[in-house]
Each structure stands twice: as C-alpha cells, then as structure tokens.
Amino acid sequence: MTKKNVVIGFMGTQLDSGQGAGRWEKWRPTISLVQHEDTLIDRLELLYATKYEALAQTLVRDIANVSPDTTVNLIPTDVGNPWDFGEMYGVLYDWARSYRFDPDREQYWAHITTGTHVAQICMFLMVESRFIPGLLLQTAPPKKQERGNPGSYTLIDLDLSRYDVLAQRFSQAHAEALEFLKSGIPTRNKRFNALIEEIERVAVRSEAPILLTGPTGAGKSHLARRMYELKKSRHRVQGDFVEVNCATLRGDGAASTLFGHKKGAFTGAATDRAGLLRTAHEGVLFLDEIGELGLDEQAMLLKAVEEKRFLPMGSDREVSSDFQLIAGTNRDLRIDVAQGRFREDLFARINLWAYTLPGLAQRPEDIEPNVDHLLARATAEVGQAVRFNAEAKSRYLQFARSNQALWSGNFRDLSASVTRMATLADGGRISTDLVDAEIQRLQWLWQPAEQAQVHDVDLDVLLPADVADKLDLFDRLQLEAVVRVCRESQTLSDAGRRLFNQSRTQRSVVNDADRLRKYLLKYALTWDGICSPSGAQ
Incomplete structure (x- = not known):
C-alpha cells in the first residue's frame, strides 16, 4: 500500500505572498510543493497567523488550481511574538501532541523553508524528538525564474543521536517520560533514578536488544511494557507488545510458540501457527527468563535478531519479522555462558544495553513512595479512601526499612502486603494492630522452612x-x-x-x-x- 504524502509547514508571509496574475511569475515555496509532477502531496497542514487570513485563502485557491487532489487544512497559530522561542515551540508542541498521526498509512514531511528562523528551529526539534514522526523537507527556487518551475526539494532524515535537544518543552517531555517509566512514583534511590534516566534515552532512540536483569519481582516485566508504551507514543514502534515467560516453554512447544510451525511439523500440529516472533512484527518482544531457553532455540533466536529472518518448524521457507527484543532474567548469564548453558554469541548480541534492577531491599528510601502509590491504587479498587494512622505508618515503615524485612518477593510482596492491610482496614484506617499482624505475617512468609521448624x-x-x-x-x-x-x-x-x-x-x-x-x-x-x-x- 502506497502511503499518502502529508506536508506540515508554516505559511510564509513574505515568500508566499503576491497579488494578481504576477504572483505566478515568482517562486512561492508553499505553492511549489504541489507543482512537482512526479510527487503528489495528498494533504497540507498549513500553520498561519489569522491576521494573514486573506493570504491563506489565496494560497488555498492557488493550490486547488494547481493540484485539485491536494487537501489543505488551515491551522490558526497566533503567537504574541513569533521570534520568542518558548512561545513558538509551545504552540507547535501542543499541536503535535493533539494531532492524530498515522505512520502506517501516511508519511510526514516537515517543511522548514517558510516561517521565521525560530519557527524553522522549532520544527526541526519536533522532528528530531519524534513528536512529528517524519522527515525534514527543504525547498529551493529554480536557478532561472520562469513560470511554473517549482524548483527543487530535499528530504532530510535526521540522525537523532548527533543533535542536542535545547528546547525547554522537550526537557519537560523528558521529565514526563521518566515519570511514566516509574509509573508516577517519586522514587528517591539515586542508583535507580540514574538507571531509569538512561533507559528513557535508550528506549526512545535505540532499536537494539535490551537486557534487564534482577531478582524476581523487581519489576522487569512492568518496565519492559512501560518502555514499549513510551516508544509507541514517540512513533518508534507500530506493532504490539508480546510477552512470554521462557520458563514455561519446553520441547517442541518452545520452538513452535516462538517461531511458529507448519501443519504436520510434529504430532499435534494440526494447523499452521505464526509464532510470537511474527506476532511482534514492528513491535516489541519481551522474553522473560531468557536463560531458560534451550540451546537450539537460542541459536534460532540469534538468527532472528541479527537477520530479521528465521525458519518456522517444518517449513523450508524463511519468514521475516522486524521486532525489538527486550530480554529479562534473574540469573547471571555470564555464569551460564561459562558453564555452556547459554550461547556466548547470543549473550553478546543482547548485552548491548544491559541494566540490573535493584531489589526492594536495596532501595529502602523508595518503600514509602511505593506504599503511597499502592494505597492510592487500593483506594480505587476498594471504593473508599484508605490511610494509615500516623503511628501505624511509622511502625510499618520502620519495619519495612529494617534488616528484618527481606522483601524476597520484592514488589510483589509489598503489593500483597498493602492490599491485605487496605482490605482489612475498618473505615479505611490502617491501625497499629493491623500493622503488627501484617509484620508477623511477613516474618512468617520470609522464614525459611528449616527455620520455621526450629x-x-x-x-x-x-x-x-x-x-x-x-x-x-x-x-x-x-x-x-x-x-x-x-x-x-x-x-x-x-x-x-x-x-x-x-x-x-x-x-x-x-x-x-x-x-x-x-x-x-x-x-x-x-x-x-x-x-x-x-x-x-
């Protein structure tokens, strides 16, 4: 399916102006966009100041005369001072955030020839930060002025890694992305915050595999989904988030689940199966506990990651899938590599971006904001406000941050603990008695079996x-x-x-x-x- 061409640009109050028949004798950048016989502009999103309404209407009529198949949407964008960077960027930022982009059916070109220099810089930054998911479009007049000569145009695909983002509003978007990855929880642990800071940049800019390690319950699966949703909001992925726990895959079922199979490939294969790698096409595949995969599946996965192609079970024809891999594990894969349980070449391929999530016991300063977050969520679930009394909260937090609190299940343990207290809280008040009972329950939970017997x-x-x-x-x-x-x-x-x-x-x-x-x-x-x-x- 051929994608439609959509141009986003500012009306040039000087370059696009002109009256009478003589206006056709000059080169006008916005009109030139629709004069190229080999390129159809299906839609033009034209931003303009309302005091130039007459010029805007003239452009609409002239475009209809030259290219009847081009739709022009006039977008009023009044700013007090068009040379004020913050004001101009804010207007463009707000428009882009509310616009319904459809990269599957349309390709977007941001026209940077017209408008003030400030407007052009702001357009550049919107494309660079992927709030406008497209290319820059630069137009130029013909070397010899003549009626109907549209001049030339150039499409510029930015290498996002080479430019620094200077806009204040982008800094705000960066902060919003960090908050999103942390589910809105104001975490205080410096190591964890620095880790999320880097993950945000990698999630937006990179399509390479990412490896998340850490103990069970540290939040690997939750973070992987958040990364996907952030990438989706920046138009970095178009497909789905596909998650599978590799510890549940065994035998023929492992290869079939991941890579698919042809009918009759093995006993029980009654129909064709696409497999999760193809389901994740243009999206994100999260393989949790990747260390549990067998060596054969590891070899097939390496080929799929490197070449975007693989062979389904029972098939003699390769299929393709372009996905980003996020892998999770609670094991040290370096040890597995040394002991021959994990392929060294696959480990090298997925270890480009590797992050270790600390367990809850390693982040005692983050327990209180997480408790507050979980209580807010419990409030929504039980239908009434749930709060600690002051003494009860102090006692619970004192225990939760102490060496007695193992948090072996990490955030799963904390979530279950808060849920129990919120459910049992009469009148929505968590008392010291409830806290004391919960502390005893947690101590029993973390007590090893041999100690329990003692x-x-x-x-x-x-x-x-x-x-x-x-x-x-x-x-x-x-x-x-x-x-x-x-x-x-x-x-x-x-x-x-x-x-x-x-x-x-x-x-x-x-x-x-x-x-x-x-x-x-x-x-x-x-x-x-x-x-x-x-x-x-």
Missing part, C-alpha cells in the same frame, strides 16, 4: 511436666510467643528489646535482658535452653 514451639517438651500441667491457656499462648521471638533473635538483649519495645520507654532503668531472663525463670527456662539446637525441637 521456631515451632512445643512447651510440653521444653517445660518440666509439673510446670506444663499447671499452665492456663492464656499463659501457654503467651509463653509460646515469647519463646518464638527468642528463637528469631540473635541475643537475649535483642529479644528483650523486641518484646518490651513500648513499655521500656516508660521505665527509668532499662534492662530488657534481665526482664526477659526473670520471665523465663518463672517457668524454669533459660535462654540457652530454648535457643540451643537441643532445646529447639
């Missing part, structure tokens, strides 16, 4: 028979909880501080270890007796 408390084994028989249920439950805290603590003093963290502030003499020792002695127990391997049943 921390199980059997008082009938620990206590002398005459003491165990006389315990009320209340005392039994309390003592079990105290013993469990002791086994989770490194020292007697540490356990005492945890058990008496509130009442200790009201005492003039603080000796948590002594208080705990005396409590245990009431039941004929000692620290060593309950915490030693022989005492931990």
